[in-house]
Amino acid sequence: MLQKPRAAILAQLARSRWIATDLPANPAAAVDPEIEVMTDSILQGHRYSLSKAITLVESVLPAHRDKSTKLLTHVLDRRNQLLKQRMAVALKPHASVSGSTVADRHPASTKSLRVGISGPPGVGKSTFIEAFGGLLTSRGHKVAVLSIDPSSHRTGGSILGDKTRMERLSVDPNAYVRPSPSRCTLGGVAQATSEAVILCEAAGFDIILVETVGVGQSEVTVSEMVDMLLLLVTPAGGDELQGIKKGIVELADLVVVNKADGELLSTARHTKIEYMHALHLLPHSIGKWRPQVLMCSSIDADQSSLIKLWDTICDFERFNAVRSLSLSALDLLFFSCQHVWEFWNLYLL
Ligand SMILES: Nc1nc2c(ncn2[C@@H]2O[C@H](COP(=O)(O)OP(=O)(O)OP(=O)(O)O)[C@@H](O)[C@H]2O)c(=O)[nH]1
Ligand SMILES: [Mg+2]
Numbered sequence: 001m002l003q004k005p006r007a008a009i010l011a012q013l014a015r016s017r018w019i020a021t022d023l024p025a026n027p028a029a030a031v032d033p034e035i036e037v038m039t040d041s042i043l044q045g046h047r048y049s050l051s052k053a054i055t056l057v058e059s060v061l062p063a064h065r066d067k068s069t070k071l072l073t074h075v076l077d078r079r080n081q082l083l084k085q086r087m088a089v090a091l092k093p094h095a096s097v098s099g100s101t102v103a104d105r106h107p108a109s110t111k112s113l114r115v116g117i118s119g120p121p122g123v124g125k126s127t128f129i130e131a132f133g134g135l136l137t138s139r140g141h142k143v144a145v146l147s148i149d150p151s152s153h154r155t156g157g158s159i160l161g162d163k164t165r166m167e168r169l170s171v172d173p174n175a176y177v178r179p180s181p182s183r184c185t186l187g188g189v190a191q192a193t194s195e196a197v198i199l200c201e202a203a204g205f206d207i208i209l210v211e212t213v214g215v216g217q218s219e220v221t222v223s224e225m226v227d228m229l230l231l232l233v234t235p236a237g238g239d240e241l242q243g244i245k246k247g248i249v250e251l252a253d254l255v256v257v258n259k260a261d262g263e264l265l266s267t268a269r270h271t272k273i274e275y276m277h278a279l280h281l282l283p284h285s286i287g288k289w290r291p292q293v294l295m296c297s298s299i300d301a302d303q304s305s306l307i308k309l310w311d312t313i314c315d316f317e318r319f320n321a322v323r324s325l326s327l328s329a330l331d332l333l334f335f336s337c338q339h340v341w342e343f344w345n346l347y348l349l
Pocket of ligand 1: 119123125126127128258259260261262296297298299300
């Protein structure tokens with residue numbers, strides 16, 4: 001069970017960023033010098049403090065739970081202040097582009113994109129993240145990689161495997177790779193991962209990649225904490241498609257047929273068409289993003305498929321930005337109509 005303040009923090013921050021400014025201030029957290037120092041260090045992007053903080057939120061010791069709740073609250077408070085300052089600067093007429101305030105230059109005052117990467121074991125998630133993460137850091141992004149693998153306590157080899165498959169990203173100064181927490185339950189792992197996401201954002205990582213093994217329930221959990229869910233599938237015939245749970249495909253914003261290279265390229269093309277047909281049969285709400293199917297190779301040197309994938313992710317972001325703007329405008333219109341109607345009822349009828 002989540003403790004109440006912790007649950008409140010997570011509920012508010014599961015998807016949003018700076019909206020959680022109304023969180024009740026926690027004076028205890030503000031006066032704890034250790035929390036203060038740690039928060040400062042995280043906000044300045046120091047990865048040692050970030051790792052220490054993630055270890056703290058992963059801990060199940062009661063004393064650590066209390067401390068990590070204080071830390072999360074304080075980190076959120078401070079980050080929200082920085083974001084507010086940044087917004088204020090941006091809204092000022094003739095705001096300077098170079099940025100003169102602390103918030104303007106602060107790594108924690110940028111908006112982040114959370115992408116969940118899921119798929120069956122062996123589909124190539126880690127290899128994909130290594131290649132895709134490298135592409136993003138080369139374009140000036142700061143990328144954090146977190147993984148949810150509730151099976152790792154059984155197999156025991158997954159943590160080492162991921163580290164060796166993300167060799168370059170692990171030593172990239174603009175990337176941060178965090179192996180799976182070793183808790184046994186999916187709920188426990190997911191909670192620690194949500195909190196780790198918050199801490200990585202505070203440390204200035206603007207793209208958070210959350211890797212999960214395709215075991216069904218973990219996709220549902222991950223899809224609730226990310227902006228976009230990417231489902232990696234292997235180039236295989238219809239049998240494979242039958243085997244993948246319908247629910248997982250329904251959750252995906254992008255289906256990516258991985259390993260589309262060499263001898264597998266033509267199979268990948270067929271698989272792509274099969275998934276396009278399958279997605280076409282799923283119900284689709286008007287005004288919502290229609291999931292797309294792409295092919296990709298994580299080992300191709302030219303990276304063109306990864307670049308196309310990134311462009312599609314950007315399209316998705318733009319689509320959702322426009323959608324939320326239109327929804328806000330509709331809300332406003334509805335609100336005004338309601339008031340006109342009340343006024344009409346009260347005074348004119
Ligand atoms: N040809 C080809 N092979 C790939 C590609 N991506 C990954 N592989 C290979 O697929 C195998 C599995 O890759 P991983 O990245 O470990 O897969 P994973 O999904 O992370 O595996 P788990 O973490 O164990 O679930 C490795 O042998 C990779 O070399 C690709 O784009 N093309
Ligand atoms: Mg992996």
